[in-house]
Amino acid sequence: MDTVIVVGGGLAGVRAVEALRGKGYTGGLTLVSAERHRPYDRPPLSKAVLAGTTDDTTVDADWDALGAELLLGERATGLRLAERGGTLATTAGELPFDGLVIATGATPVTLPGPGRQHVLRTIEDARALRDRLVPGARVVIVGAGWIGAEVATTAAARGCAVTVVEAADAPLAHALGPEVGALTAPWYAEAGVELRTGVKVASVEDGHLALAGGGRIDADEIVVGVGVRPETGWLDGSGVDVERGVVTDAGFRAHVEGAPRPDVVAVGDVAAWWSQRYGRRLLVEHWDTALNAPDNAAATLLGEDAPYDAAPYFWSEQFGRMVQYAGRHTGAERMITRGGPADPRWAVAWLTGDRLEAILTVDRPRDLVQARRVIAAGTPVDAAALADPSVAVRQAVKS
Numbered sequence: 108m109d110t111v112i113v114v115g116g117g118l119a120g121v122r123a124v125e126a127l128r129g130k131g132y133t134g135g136l137t138l139v140s141a142e143r144h145r146p147y148d149r150p151p152l153s154k155a156v157l158a159g160t161t162d163d164t165t166v167d168a169d170w171d172a173l174g175a176e177l178l179l180g181e182r183a184t185g186l187r188l189a190e191r192g193g194t195l196a197t198t199a200g201e202l203p204f205d206g207l208v209i210a211t212g213a214t215p216v217t218l219p220g221p222g223r224q225h226v227l228r229t230i231e232d233a234r235a236l237r238d239r240l241v242p243g244a245r246v247v248i249v250g251a252g253w254i255g256a257e258v259a260t261t262a263a264a265r266g267c268a269v270t271v272v273e274a275a276d277a278p279l280a281h282a283l284g285p286e287v288g289a290l291t292a293p294w295y296a297e298a299g300v301e302l303r304t305g306v307k308v309a310s311v312e313d314g315h316l317a318l319a320g321g322g323r324i325d326a327d328e329i330v331v332g333v334g335v336r337p338e339t340g341w342l343d344g345s346g347v348d349v350e351r352g353v354v355t356d357a358g359f360r361a362h363v364e365g366a367p368r369p370d371v372v373a374v375g376d377v378a379a380w381w382s383q384r385y386g387r388r389l390l391v392e393h394w395d396t397a398l399n400a401p402d403n404a405a406a407t408l409l410g411e412d413a414p415y416d417a418a419p420y421f422w423s424e425q426f427g428r429m430v431q432y433a434g435r436h437t438g439a440e441r442m443i444t445r446g447g448p449a450d451p452r453w454a455v456a457w458l459t460g461d462r463l464e465a466i467l468t469v470d471r472p473r474d475l476v477q478a479r480r481v482i483a484a485g486t487p488v489d490a491a492a493l494a495d496p497s498v499a500v501r502q503a504v505k506s
């Protein structure tokens with residue numbers, strides 16, 4: 108392989124470049140990214156950047172040593188695949204390649220209507236919103252998901268009058284289920300944030316939200332945090348299979364007309380990869396996957412057999428709490444709580460038989476680290492011990 112192109116300059120893109128070089132690839136390497144910036148981290152955008160405590164989240168990478176050409180502010184617009192390799196159409200011209208890494212991430216979903224709505228994906232989005240979070244501003248956030256909760260936290264701390272509107276009956280219901288999501292509802296009131304659940308928005312109008320059942324909510328600023336869509340439009344007509352994300356095998360080989368291609372990989376938020384662990388495709392929109400999975404994708408592109416089999420992990424910082432999750436609870440047989448509700452530090456664990464499937468921790472980072480290991484190893488646990496917050500998670504493992 109003499110020419111590899113990485114499309115997308117987010118975390119997955121830069122990590123793919125580093126991994127290719129780290130594994131000894133010495134050929135031509137080009138990173139094409141629609142953003143004008145060098146790759147930067149997004150998690151701080153809804154945290155420190157919005158709070159105004161940092162303004163630069165550039166990923167620390169030695170671009171000179173990496174010897175990669177950076178085409179910043181340029182967009183891939185189409186893809187033509189040959190029997191081997193192909194040509195990438197970009198705003199900077201046609202670029203032939205032998206190997207391709209698709210790492211174009213995801214774009215926020217917006218709501219219908221002519222009114223101004225903020226989304227939060229880029230550093231420009233974060234700076235623009237930060238400038239508007241002034242004391243007394245009426246900020247209405249649509250969506251009580253991870254981003255909505257983090258924006259609400261910062262907006263309230265900056266003295267805004269914050270309302271969060273959520274279509275489901277509880278915050279985080281989509282991610283965690285309504286029962287666990289409901290445990291986070293009191294955090295809003297404590298922070299002085301009004302949470303309105305079961306409210307569907309019809310459209311964003313000038314200065315207000317129009318609600319589906321009639322009625323309106325007036326706002327100076329409207330922030331929409333209702334999810335993202337993998338950025339795959341530029342692959343239309345290329346033959347690459349897209350089912351929400353780019354369909355890949357366990358080593359991130361992109362499927363083209365039903366079969367994995369050894370010379371095209373997709374990784375990060377854009378990829379719907381086959382998880383051997385869960386026996387299904389996963390589309391994981393979290394930092395940890397964008398950080399680690401490119402190692403496997405790069406190895407695959409260089410001809411190794413490198414399936415990625417990690418259990419998903421992410422964190423969120425909201426209302427002064429560190430919330431962390433590992434594993435996958437969908438389909439788990441039962442749920443147990445560990446601590447709470449009187450104890451502000453609590454966790455919820457999901458089990459199938461005596462296997463730990465997933466854990467959610469609130470200000471219990473040690474539990475998270477230990478549980479993550481137990482989930483990865485699949486070792487059986489004693490549910491009664493796990494339910495006791497005074498017993499370390501690792502001590503709940505059955506010998």
Ligand SMILES: Cc1cc2nc3c(=O)[nH]c(=O)nc-3n(C[C@H](O)[C@H](O)[C@H](O)COP(=O)(O)OP(=O)(O)OC[C@H]3O[C@@H](n4cnc5c(N)ncnc54)[C@H](O)[C@@H]3O)c2cc1C
Pocket residue numbers: 114115116117118119120139140141142148149150151152153181182183184210211212213227228229254338341374375376377391392393394395397420421422423424
């Ligand atoms: C505000 C915010 C807060 C977050 N907080 C957390 C958190 O606390 N914990 C956590 O686990 N995860 C968090 N995440 C998620 C995490 O940041 C993402 O999972 C991660 O950024 C995905 O990286 P990626 O490289 O796959 O995609 P992206 O970061 O989306 O990067 C894709 C890049 O590709 C570019 N691109 C798109 N289309 C094209 C094209 N056609 N041609 C060229 N370039 C293109 C984009 O402009 C972008 O630069 C957060 C995300 C956001 C937005």
